[in-house]
Amino acid sequence: xxxxDTICGIATPIGEGGISIIRISGSNALDILNNxxxxxxxxxxxxxxxYTMRYGYIHDAKFNNIIDEVIVSYMKGPKSFTAEDVVEVNxxxxxxxxxxxxxxxxxxxxxxxxxxxxxxRAFLNGRIDLTQAEAVIDIIxxxxxxxxxxxxxxxxxxxxxxxxxxxxxxxxxxxxIEYSIDFTEDDEEVDESIPIRVSEQLNTAINEMEILLKGxxxxxxxxxxxxxxxxxxxxxxxxxxxxILLKEKRAIVTxxxxxxxxxxxxxxNLDGVPVKIMDTAGIRDTEDIVEKIGVEKSREKMDQSDxxxxxxxxxxxxxxxxxxxxxxxKNKKYIVILNKVDLETKVDExxxxxxxxxxxxxxxxxxxxxxxxxxxxxxxxxxxxxxxSLIISNxxxxxxxxxALENCNEAEKRVKLNEYLDLISIYVTSALKSLxxxxxxxxxxDLVNKIxxxxxxxx
Numbered sequence: 001x002x003x004x005d006t007i008c009g010i011a012t013p014i015g016e017g018g019i020s021i022i023r024i025s026g027s028n029a030l031d032i033l034n035n036x037x038x039x040x041x042x043x044x045x046x047x048x049x050x051y052t053m054r055y056g057y058i059h060d061a062k063f064n065n066i067i068d069e070v071i072v073s074y075m076k077g078p079k080s081f082t083a084e085d086v087v088e089v090n091x092x093x094x095x096x097x098x099x100x101x102x103x104x105x106x107x108x109x110x111x112x113x114x115x116x117x118x119x120x121r122a123f124l125n126g127r128i129d130l131t132q133a134e135a136v137i138d139i140i141x142x143x144x145x146x147x148x149x150x151x152x153x154x155x156x157x158x159x160x161x162x163x164x165x166x167x168x169x170x171x172x173x174x175x176x177i178e179y180s181i182d183f184t185e186d187d188e189e190v191d192e193s194i195p196i197r198v199s200e201q202l203n204t205a206i207n208e209m210e211i212l213l214k215g216x217x218x219x220x221x222x223x224x225x226x227x228x229x230x231x232x233x234x235x236x237x238x239x240x241x242x243x244i245l246l247k248e249k250r251a252i253v254t255x256x257x258x259x260x261x262x263x264x265x266x267x268x269n270l271d272g273v274p275v276k277i278m279d280t281a282g283i284r285d286t287e288d289i290v291e292k293i294g295v296e297k298s299r300e301k302m303d304q305s306d307x308x309x310x311x312x313x314x315x316x317x318x319x320x321x322x323x324x325x326x327x328x329x330k331n332k333k334y335i336v337i338l339n340k341v342d343l344e345t346k347v348d349e350x351x352x353x354x355x356x357x358x359x360x361x362x363x364x365x366x367x368x369x370x371x372x373x374x375x376x377x378x379x380x381x382x383x384x385x386x387x388x389s390l391i392i393s394n395x396x397x398x399x400x401x402x403x404a405l406e407n408c409n410e411a412e413k414r415v416k417l418n419e420y421l422d423l424i425s426i427y428v429t430s431a432l433k434s435l436x437x438x439x440x441x442x443x444x445x446d447l448v449n450k451i452x453x454x455x456x457x458x459x
Contacts, residue, residue: 004084004121006032007113008105010098022102023458024087024110025118030074033087035061035108036071041317050076056286058091061108067100068092072083082118083125116455120448123440124247130440130451131159134394137455146272147222148389158396163438164214167402169205170432173198177421195415198424202412205431212392216401218381219393221306225267225274226380229296229305231329233321237339238314240363242266242279270373273381278305284350299328307376308334314360318351326355335375339363353430396451400437407431431442 003038006026024032031420034045039056048054054071057066070091080086091101106112114120116137124131126238131154160254198283241247246266264279280298302308308329312322326336335357338347342362352358359375363369392398411427436442 008102008110009113009118010102011088011438011458012093014095014098015093019090020093020101022098022105022150023118023382024089024105024311025080025082025113025121026110027083027085028109029085029087029152032105032108032110033089034105037070042232043117045072045074048074050074050459052337057108058089060104067104068097070101072161073116075307076126076275078127080126082121083127084121094457097442099111101116102443110209112455114453116452116459119151119455119459120452121357123448123452124203125327128155128445129157129160129396130448131163131397132157134396134451136459137342138393140456140459143225143267143274144222144269144272147274147393148419149272150219150222150393154224159392163435164206165431166205167435167441169201169208170408170435172264173201174425174432176201177425180421194240195418195421199412199415202415206405207402209408213398213401213405216392219391220395220398221380222391223393226270226307226376227276227305228307228309228376229278229280229298229301230311231280231325232311233325236335237363238311238312239279239297241309241337241339241361242277243309244363244366244369245277250281259282269313270376273377275376297393302328302332306333309337309372310334311337311339312347313340314338314345314347315340317346317348319342323351333379335372336381337361337372355385360383376419404431404434 003139004026006024006028008022011021011023011288027421030045030048036058036409037045037056038059039054041044045054051074053071053121055071056069058068058070068091068235073088073090073360075081075086075088077084077086089101089105119133119136122128123130135151139148139155142148142151176198178196195433226378228243232238245268267276267373268275268277278301280301310325310329312318318326336352336355336359338345338358338360340362342361342365353357357375357379359371361372392401407427407430409422411431414424414427415421433442440448
């Protein structure tokens with residue numbers, strides 16, 4: 001285990017609350033606490049047993065003034081989150097109380113931890129690998145039960161085991177190649193079955209990688225959410241659609257064109273999938289400076305979204321504004337909403353014959369909303385969200401798997417062309433390196449630092 005200095009950090013959100021937790025990790029954790037903690041009945045912190053808690057007071061080390069009434073817990077390394085000695089101080093919640101206790105801990109000889117440094121130490125000390133470390137932040141940021149479940153599976157090592165199994169296939173492949181090369185150097189007869197066995201091993205690895213990558217796009221959406229932009233010209237019912245999807249009056253709805261001037265963003269839970277819905281300003285030519293900025297933002301959100309939901313007013317004929325927007329969505333994943341079907345339909349179906357994914361709704365009554373939700377799942381999850389299988393949800397993992405797959409495919413192709421196995425081993429080694437980047441077995445220091453910098457302080 002590596003030797004680090006002792007760090008501390010607030011592990012709970014700052015603000016009013018019953019309890020705040022300040023975490024201390026490092027070889028001097030108990031000594032630092034001993035300088036500022038007085039236990040009931042003169043209990044000495046240095047006598048604490050691992051996995052126990054004690055009640056007492058935090059005081060100022062210099063003036064011995066009582067700062068707060070606390071409960072402290074102790075977890076001796078390596079059986080702790082960081083694999084180091086860890087102390088957690090449970091003090092009263094609130095900004096002042098928490099910061100006063102933290103200040104006393106720092107003055108006692110501790111350093112404020114950097115963002116993600118506690119989890120980083122768990123990784124560097126070998127208690128968890130990089131996929132499990134990254135799952136910690138996914139658990140914290142999970143927006144639905146499904147995204148939480150996916151993160152928990154990753155944190156418990158499901159992905160690590162799959163990646164290590166793939167690495168084992170490739171290591172066996174390299175061993176076969178080395179065996180063949182050794183025999184060739186000794187001028188002995190080469191085992192003709194070796195290229196066949198190398199090809200079989202590569203095919204097994206390729207098939208496993210393809211299975212993992214198959215759900216990667218779905219996994220990214222489950223982790224980060226599906227970006228859905230509601231677009232259309234003014235007064236077609238975009239804000240009404242947002243309100244009925246959220247089941248609350250989030251956006252102002254009036255008969256006045258251009259009511260929505262900025263992008264309104266909210267999340268809904270669609271069968272466990274977080275969907276970020278963006279209600280945008282009506283797209284049209286306008287001289288109003290504020291509305292013009294809103295229209296420009298609408299076009300930006302349309303370009304950035306995973307799915308565009310174009311709302312058309314079925315009680316009016318399509319005009320040039322409608323047709324201009326239709327032209328701009330053709331190269332994106334889209335759903336066309338014919339709203340206000342409870343009114344007399346005036347849209348000419350000939351104007352829509354070149355479009356697909358058309359759904360008729362009434363944003364006031366809720367008619368057709370379930371059809372819209374089903375269509376979203378069809379477009380991104382083949383109609384059903386898989387809640388049981390392991391899903392690649394991290395884009396970094398996906399890119400590394402793709403690199404490993406490309407190298408394995410190249411190696412397999414060269415085996416079939418009867419090229420020298422020692423040249424083929426270069427591609428197998430590159431694939432192994434890419435897989436190692438996922439778990440952290442092969443990773444540059446700068447990338448490790450970047451990953452953990454996205455964490456909050458105290459985690």
